[in-house]
Amino acid sequence: MNKVELFFNALQQGQLETVEAQLKTNPELANAKDVRGFTPLIFAxxxxxxxxxxxxxxxxxxVDDCDGSGNTALIGVAFKGNTDLTNILIKAGANINAINNLGYTPLIFATMYNQEKVVKLLLKHKADKFIEDNEGKLAIDYAKEKGYSVIVNLLS
Incomplete structure (x- = not known):
């Protein structure tokens, strides 16, 4: 296993001391990519x-490096609904309106997966609800299609 593979293995297992030690020895690992194009930040x-x-x-x-699909760490946490990580990434300067290869933003992803708390948080931080994806759809269009009435109200 090479040093990048060892580093990603430590990331996945949450071995904080190992991650810190590897970063001190090899600071470039903070922005390395694995074979699928994931950065350590996206992966963690x-x-x-x-x-x-x-x-x-x-x-x-x-904070805004992308994986092979154009996803940033913020796009990734938006669909999972992790508000703690969403806050951390926003405070670190993540692009709240980042767009992946399909035209999805964090707001669109959070909407698609019915993550109400993340939708509220993104809107609080001025996420643009008028960005269209590659199909010409807005976040509200997904909320309406899926019957997510609370999110429809938030986006109206």
């Missing part, structure tokens, strides 16, 4: 590793 965010996310940000992990 996806696995809800709050302490690891905070450590990566302290070690200058790029």
């Amino acid at each position: 965010s996806y696995f809800d590793k709050k302490d690891v996310v905070e450590t990566l940000l302290k070690h200058n992990a790029s």
Whole structure:
């Protein structure tokens, strides 16, 4: 296993001490990509590793780097509904209106997966509810299609 694979293994398992030690020795690991194009920040965010996310940000992990599908860490946590990580990423300067390869923003993803708390949080931080995806749909269109009345009201 090479150092990037070892690093991602430690990330997935939430081995904070190992992650910190590897970052001190190899600071470039904070922005390395695995074979699927995931950055450490996207990977740790996806696995809800709050302490690891905070450590990566302290070690200058790029908050808006994308995976192979154009997803940022914020887009990834938006669909999972993790408000703690959403807050951390926003405070770290994440682009609240980042757009992936399908034209989805964090707000569209949060809406598609009925993540009301994340939708509220994104709107509080001025997420643009008028960005259309590649199909010409807005977040509210997804909320209406899926019958998410609370989110429809938030986006109206």
